[in-house]
Amino acid sequence: MGSGSDPGLRLDQVITKPARGCRRRAFLPAVIARMSDATIIILLSMITTGLMLGMIFSLVAVGVTIIYGSIWMPNAANGQFFLLAALLLWSASVSWGLHPALAALIIIGLSVPFSYALEILLIRRFYDVPNRNISYFVLSLGITQILAGIFSITYGIWSDQFQLPPLVGGLTMLGPFPMVNNRLAAMLIAALLLVALFTLLRYHRYGRALRAVFQNREAAALRGVDVRAVYRMSFMLGNAVVFAGGVLFACAYSFDFSIAWTMAITAFAIMIIGGPGSVLGALVIGMVFGLTQAAVSIFASPTIAAFSYLGAMLVILLFRPSGLFAR
Amino acid sequence: MNVLTSRWLPHTIFALAAFATPLVFSGNRYFAFIVGITLLSVLWATGMNLLYGYTGLMPLMFAGIAGISAYVTIGLSAAGWSFWLAMLVGSIAASLVGIVLGLPSLRLRGFYFTLCSLVIQSVITLAFVYFVNLTNGDVGISHIPLPELPGGGQLTGTSYELVLAALTVIGVVVLTLLVESGFGHRLIAIREDDGLAETLGINVTRQRLAAFFIASLFASIGGALYAPYVGFVSPRSFDVLVSLNIWLMVAFGGRGTIWGPVVGAVILAPLPFLLQDYYMIKDVVYGLLIIGVIVLLPAGIVGGWKRKAAAGEPAPDVAQKTAPAR
Amino acid sequence: MTLLDAKLVSMRFGGVVALSDVNVHQEAGETLGVIGPNGSGKTTLVNVITGHLTPQNGAVLFDGAPLLGRKPFQIAAAGLTRTYQSVRVFSELTTRENIATALLDAPRPLPSDGVAETAEWLGLTPRFDARAGSLTLYEQRRLEILMRLVQQPKLLMLDEPVGGLSSAEVRATINLLSELKARCTIFVIEHTMKVIRELADRVIVLVAGEKIADGPPAEILSDQRVIEKYLGSVDA
Numbered sequence: 036m037g038s039g040s041d042p043g044l045r046l047d048q049v050i051t052k053p054a055r056g057c058r059r060r061a062f063l064p065a066v067i068a069r070m071s072d073a074t075i076i077i078l079l080s081m082i083t084t085g086l087m088l089g090m091i092f093s094l095v096a097v098g099v100t101i102i103y104g105s106i107w108m109p110n111a112a113n114g115q116f117f118l119l120a121a122l123l124l125w126s127a128s129v130s131w132g133l134h135p136a137l138a139a140l141i142i143i144g145l146s147v148p149f150s151y152a153l154e155i156l157l158i159r160r161f162y163d164v165p166n167r168n169i170s171y172f173v174l175s176l177g178i179t180q181i182l183a184g185i186f187s188i189t190y191g192i193w194s195d196q197f198q199l200p201p202l203v204g205g206l207t208m209l210g211p212f213p214m215v216n217n218r219l220a221a222m223l224i225a226a227l228l229l230v231a232l233f234t235l236l237r238y239h240r241y242g243r244a245l246r247a248v249f250q251n252r253e254a255a256a257l258r259g260v261d262v263r264a265v266y267r268m269s270f271m272l273g274n275a276v277v278f279a280g281g282v283l284f285a286c287a288y289s290f291d292f293s294i295a296w297t298m299a300i301t302a303f304a305i306m307i308i309g310g311p312g313s314v315l316g317a318l319v320i321g322m323v324f325g326l327t328q329a330a331v332s333i334f335a336s337p338t339i340a341a342f343s344y345l346g347a348m349l350v351i352l353l354f355r356p357s358g359l360f361a362r
Numbered sequence: 363m364n365v366l367t368s369r370w371l372p373h374t375i376f377a378l379a380a381f382a383t384p385l386v387f388s389g390n391r392y393f394a395f396i397v398g399i400t401l402l403s404v405l406w407a408t409g410m411n412l413l414y415g416y417t418g419l420m421p422l423m424f425a426g427i428a429g430i431s432a433y434v435t436i437g438l439s440a441a442g443w444s445f446w447l448a449m450l451v452g453s454i455a456a457s458l459v460g461i462v463l464g465l466p467s468l469r470l471r472g473f474y475f476t477l478c479s480l481v482i483q484s485v486i487t488l489a490f491v492y493f494v495n496l497t498n499g500d501v502g503i504s505h506i507p508l509p510e511l512p513g514g515g516q517l518t519g520t521s522y523e524l525v526l527a528a529l530t531v532i533g534v535v536v537l538t539l540l541v542e543s544g545f546g547h548r549l550i551a552i553r554e555d556d557g558l559a560e561t562l563g564i565n566v567t568r569q570r571l572a573a574f575f576i577a578s579l580f581a582s583i584g585g586a587l588y589a590p591y592v593g594f595v596s597p598r599s600f601d602v603l604v605s606l607n608i609w610l611m612v613a614f615g616g617r618g619t620i621w622g623p624v625v626g627a628v629i630l631a632p633l634p635f636l637l638q639d640y641y642m643i644k645d646v647v648y649g650l651l652i653i654g655v656i657v658l659l660p661a662g663i664v665g666g667w668k669r670k671a672a673a674g675e676p677a678p679d680v681a682q683k684t685a686p687a688r
Numbered sequence: 689m690t691l692l693d694a695k696l697v698s699m700r701f702g703g704v705v706a707l708s709d710v711n712v713h714q715e716a717g718e719t720l721g722v723i724g725p726n727g728s729g730k731t732t733l734v735n736v737i738t739g740h741l742t743p744q745n746g747a748v749l750f751d752g753a754p755l756l757g758r759k760p761f762q763i764a765a766a767g768l769t770r771t772y773q774s775v776r777v778f779s780e781l782t783t784r785e786n787i788a789t790a791l792l793d794a795p796r797p798l799p800s801d802g803v804a805e806t807a808e809w810l811g812l813t814p815r816f817d818a819r820a821g822s823l824t825l826y827e828q829r830r831l832e833i834l835m836r837l838v839q840q841p842k843l844l845m846l847d848e849p850v851g852g853l854s855s856a857e858v859r860a861t862i863n864l865l866s867e868l869k870a871r872c873t874i875f876v877i878e879h880t881m882k883v884i885r886e887l888a889d890r891v892i893v894l895v896a897g898e899k900i901a902d903g904p905p906a907e908i909l910s911d912q913r914v915i916e917k918y919l920g921s922v923d924a
Contacts, residue, residue, distance in 0.1 A: 109473060157657060168473040169420065170656050173613075176606060177652030184645025300484065303477070338492055345481050345488075352478050353466045544792055551789045554778045561738065562835065563764035563793035 072211040079212040081329045087218060087287060089325020090225035091280050095298060096305035096317035097232060098276030104249045104312025105269035106162065108171035113277050114299030115182035120146070120281030121290055122190050125197045135202050139282040146278040150271040153178075158270060162263065179299075186292060198289035221287040228279055229318065236314050245269060249312050277302075300341070304348040310358025319360065372621060373538065377531045384523035394523060396632050398591060401526040402584055403631035405533045407611040407623035409580020412537060414609065415617030416546060417573045418472075418553030422479040422605045423463070426486035427578050428585030429600025431456035433490070433497050435586040436506055436595070445509035445517075449586040456585065457578035461571065468570045471556060483602045490597035502596030506589050522591055529587070533580060538620050540576070549573055553618070610648070613655045616662030625664055690749075691716040691843055691873055692737070692768075697746030699732055699897075706732045707743065708897045714890075716842070719869060721888030721905065722877045725918050729897040730877045731773055734845050738770050739763045751842065765795045767842035771849065773877075775828045777835070779821030783812060786820050786835055794839035803838050810834050810864070826857045833864070837871065844868070845875040850883055862886055881909065881919075893918065 070078075099113050110116075120142055127138030157174060161167040190197075201217035208214070236242035247255035248265045256262050280298075284290065305324055309316025324344070331340045351358060380401060387393040406428070413419045431452040438448035463486075467478035490497050497503070508516040509525075517525060540546050548569045551559040560566045589595050607630070615626020630651075634644060655662070692714040699707040707729045714720045722730050735741040737748055739760040748755040750768055758766075778786050787807065791797045798806065807813050810830045815823055820831060829849060836844055849865070850858045858880060865887055868874060878884055884891055884905055891908040893901040895917045901908050908914055 109477070157653065160657065166472055169476060170660075172473055172476060173420075173609075174653055174656045177649045177656065180645045180649030180652065182649075184643060184647075184649060187645065188642050307477070338488060341488060342485065345485050349478065349481050349485075352470065352474060352481070356470065356474055547785075547789060548792055550781070551778060551792070554780055555776065557740075558772075558776050558778065559789070560760045561764060561770060562790050563761050563769075563795065563839065564789075565759075565761045565793070 075210060076212045077333070079209055079214075081333060082326075083209075083212075083214060083218070083222070085326035085329030086322075087222050087225070087325070088328055089322035090222065090229060091284050091287075092301055092305060092325050093229060093318045093321030094225060094232075094280035094283070095277050095302045096309065096321045097229075097314050098273040098280065099302045100273075100306045100309070100312055100314060100317045101236075101245070101269050101276070102273035103168075103306060104314075105245060106158065106171075106266045107168045108158065108270075109168055109175065109303070109306075109311075110273070111172060111175040111299055111303070112178040112182065113175075113302050114295035114297070115179050115186075116146075116274060116277045117281035117284070117298045118186065118290075118292065118295040119182060120278040121285035121294070122186065122197065124282050124285045125199055128199050135199060135286060139279075139286070142282055143275055143278050146275045147271050150274040151267070154267055154270050162266060179295075183292075183295070191292070196289055196291050197285070199285050202286055218287045221283050225283050228276075228283075232276065233314065233318065241265075241268065297341075301344060304344045306358075307348050307356075308351045308359060310360040313358060313360040316358055316360030373531070373535055376534065376621075376624065377527075380527035380531050381524060384520050384527060388520040391519070394520065396635050398523045398526055399635075400628055400631040401523065401530045402588055402591070403608070403611060403627040404624050405526070405530045405580060406584045406608045407615070407627040408530075408533045408537050409577045409584070410608050411612050411617060411620075411623040412540065412549075412573055412580070413577040414612050415619070415623070416541060416549045416553060417570060418556075419468075419570065419574075420476045420479070420609060421464075421574070421577065422476060422602055422609070423460070423483040423486060424577070424581050424608060425600040425602065425604035426483045427456045427460045427581040428588065428604075429486065429490060429595075429597070430459055431582030431585040432589040432595055432600065433503075436503060436589055437496065439507045439509075445507065445590070449509075449583065452586050453579060453582035456582035457575055460578040460581075461575055464574055465571065468567055468574065480602060483605060487597050487601045490600070497597065500596060500598075502594055502599075503589075504594050506593055506595070508590045517590075526587065526591070529583065534620065534624065541620065545569070545572065550618075606652070607648070610652055610655065612662075614651065614659065614662055616664030619662070619664045622662045622664035626662065689716045690714070691718075691751060692720075692875070693749040694733075694737060695747050697733065697736055697743050697748065699729070699736055699741060699743040705897050707736065710746075710894070710897070710899050712737075712892060712899075714843070714873065714875060716873050717869075718889045719874045719876070719887050721884040721891040722875070722894060723879070723881075723884060723891060723908075723918065724894035727896075728894040730894055731847055732897075733894070734770050734847055734875075734877065737763075738768065738845065761793070764839070764841075765793070767795050767840075768845070769836045769839060769841045769843075770845035771829075771832045771836065771847055773847040773851065775825065775832055777820045777823075777828055777831050779819065781820055782817050783820055783823070783831060784816045786831060787838060790835035790838050796840040798838045798840055806837050807834055825852050826854075829853070829861070830864075833868075837868075841872050843873045843875060845877075847877045848879060849876065850878065850880050858882065885909065 095113060095117060099110055102108050102110050123142045124135060124138055127133045127142065128135045133141075158171075161170055164170065201215070203216045203220050205216045206213045207216055207219060236245060244255070244260045244265050247258065247260055248262055252262050255265075284294070301324060305317055305320045309318075309320035328340055331343070383397050384394055387397055406424070410421065410424055413421050431449075434455050435445070435448045435452035438451060439445045443451075463482045464479070467475055467482070470478055491499050508518055511517055511521075541549075548559070548564050551562070551564060552566050552569060556566050585600070588599075592599075611626035611630045612623040613626070614630060615624065616622025633647075634641070637644065637647070640647075690713065692712060694710065694712040697707050697710045697712075698705075710729070710733060712720075712733070722733070724730055732741065736743045736746070737755065739755065739758055739762070743756070746756065750763070750766060753766065755763055755766075755768075778789065781789070787803060791803070804813075807816070810833065812827065812830055812834060815827060820828065823831060833849070846865075850861050853861065862883055865874065865876070865883075869887075874887070876883065876887065888905050890903065891901075891905050892899055893908060893914050900917065901911055901914050909919065
């Protein structure tokens with residue numbers, strides 16, 4: 036059962052002597068001691084789901100915010116990219132029998148030339164256009180339509196629901212709560228990725244160049260930063276991160292086409308609320324969204340959850356458009 | 363007034379075409395229906411043009427407003443109201459809802475406004491699905507009362523198309539009058555540079571609000587008429603993809619011109635019907651069209667043509683020095 | 689008669705202090721010059737006074753009426769207008785359309801013969817039907833001024849009106865501005881000292897958001913502190 040923060044206090048002492056003004060430290064073990072296994076399972080399930088979702092949301096939101104912060108492109112197609120990665124992983128492991136881990140790496144790797152091609156064909160031409168964020172937004176809506184159409188005539192014919200074989204089998208018990216190892220593995224990988232990303236952006240030369248460009252591209256150019264190279268790399272990195280999110284999601288959950296739209300809205304909501312261009316904001320708000328979603332879905336329908344995301348996004352757009360973590 | 367030389371010549375031609383085409387196709391309901399939908403699309407595109415082409419705002423909740431009007435009109439006429447009265451009330455209600463939802467976002471510019479309108483549209487669609495008692499949810503409503511005619515009987519078939527034609531012609535005329543008025547000039551200034559417009563004394567928010575209300579009227583009147591004409595509505599009939607389709611007609615045809623969106627609607631509205639056999643690639647085609655417009659034809663067909671016709675001297679390098687004027 | 693009276697204006701952007709307790713006082717008919725290094729808050733001051741920014745602190749009175757909290761278009765309607773450091777006109781519209789736009793909601797619009805006369809005086813009549821973006825920089829600056837003049841403002845705030853102009857054009861602009869003094873009160877930010885010396889009745893010096901000097905040009909331009917903090921690096 037849960038451990039109190041004061042190891043010296045034995046459980047029976049607390050339960051048999053409920054003094055008035057009971058110290059707070061002793062309260063938690065008492066509460067947990069009183070909870071049934073079923074409640075603990077629900078709680079842990081909620082927390083682990085929340086963490087898993089939160090990390091995937093954060094990954095995708097970070098990818099989207101990097102691209103928006105650097106080249107000023109709101110990528111509405113991020114949901115379809117997410118789905119694309121998930122579908123490709125499904126094909127790779129179910130149809131071609133590749134081990135999911137290997138396939139995942141290949142798919143994320145493939146996203147780089149994919150992004151590069153998009154950049155050359157469509158994205159590059161708008162770099163110096165004022166108000167390009169609207170053009171990019173609509174452009175990305177076009178890409179969304181194309182991908183959605185392609186999916187419906189390919190994967191859509193084969194299946195409604197997609198499920199991958201697990202990366203690792205078995206269960207680990209967290210107290211009375213059985214945690215699927217597969218999800219545990221996905222969570223760990225997601226956490227590692229987020230830490231790596233954060234470190235990259237805060238300490239590595241590229242990360243500093245990216246932040247310089249975020250803030251003021253003319254000043255960054257004057258300091259010797261190759262702005263167009265930063266743009267290119269941001270686009271590739273951002274999309275790779277979204278692909279990573281899709282791949283991890285596919286490992287942990289079964290999915291259908293609706294995740295594209297849901298993820299796109301969620302990612303935008305997170306980006307706007309956290310502050311466009313703010314990686315920290317994307318991380319924090321992403322985790323908040325994940326945990327909230329896990330909690331809310333126990334008590335209310337997914338529609339209510341969707342309403343609340345949209346509502347939160349509206350509130351921020353109207354009252355604090357620069358987001359909560361704005362520089 | 364000599365029609366042939368007046369500036370209303372294109373409108374006269376358009377009116378003649380708008381009334382003649384349904385009559386020409388009156389024997390073939392399939393083509394006549396396409397004509398009817400095209401006319402409705404011209405009305406909608408004209409409304410969106412006011413906001414997108416002339417004010418510079420991209421309102422993705424346009425379809426949502428049309429939907430609110432449609433559902434309200436259906437509800438009222440099913441309850442026994444005269445269709446026309448129901449349409450009046452529904453249109454105004456929808457436009458007011460549009461204002462309430464849209465008002466705070468009018469302070470936002472460019473992309474943020476678009477994103478906000480996308481969110482509002484999503485909320486509206488979700489509401490349509492959620493409030494099943496009012497809208498029948500995703501199942502949709504199929505028994506839609508037809509508008510009644512003053513002499514008795516119902517508006518249907520070719521007469522319906524003629525009514526649509528009349529409203530569309532009126533819509534285009536109204537847009538023309540607005541655009542050529544002081545109001546239109548203010549909107550254009552706001553579109554070109556809203557900060558500068560405000561410095562010059564223009565109340566940007568109030569003008570946007572007015573444009574928004576008028577565009578909403580176009581959306582909502584169209585929505586009320588759409589429902590009995592098509593005979594079926596569901597939340598999908600008024601979702602963000604529909605707003606995007608109308609936007610595409612405006613952008614493709616040429617925003618900021620009177621006739622661009624008309625051309626765009628005339629070309630794009632019949633497409634889904636004519637490409638029925640290829641419905642599977644519809645999304646891909648639309649996606650390509652959207653990308654094509656953004657990348658290749660930002661001014662649209664009519665806009666691009668006008669620009670070529672008016673090509674003057676190219677802008678010299680701003681730092682270039684010339685002899686002073688005095 | 690006091691036209692503009694700004695007291696203790698302070699403006700911060702996040703952690704950066706742009707203006708710190710700045711006081712500005714201008715009489716009607718008195719030409720006020722504002723000088724200072726780049727980033728010292730001159731344009732920010734104009735943005736605050738014209739309603740584009742909300743300061744954390746301060747009070748601004750124009751013609752006796754408070755300005756803070758009002759929107760830019762209301763301030764324009766009260767007769768206060770400004771131009772921009774990088775010239776700003778509606779580049780896709782013609783010169784004529786630009787002028788027409790300025791007349792739309794002008795507080796006291798000039799009648800059409802007055803407009804034609806002023807346009808003639810500014811040498812813009814031959815360019816009436818050209819796209820404003822195709823005008824030279826000097827022509828665009830004159831168009832900017834014309835658009836303000838047709839509104840008959842009481843106070844015209846000019847932000848570096850001769851930036852980017854040749855010395856002949858600068859000379860012509862100085863002559864233009866001195867004739868302008870008869871029509872409205874002028875507040876001018878400049879880096880080119882010639883302009884300040886010849887036009888200003890009084891000069892304010894802003895450095896790092898603070899007003900460090902306020903007085904007649906001769907005095908200011910020879911003030912040791914001012915020379916040290918700013919003038920040493922500027923072309924006079």
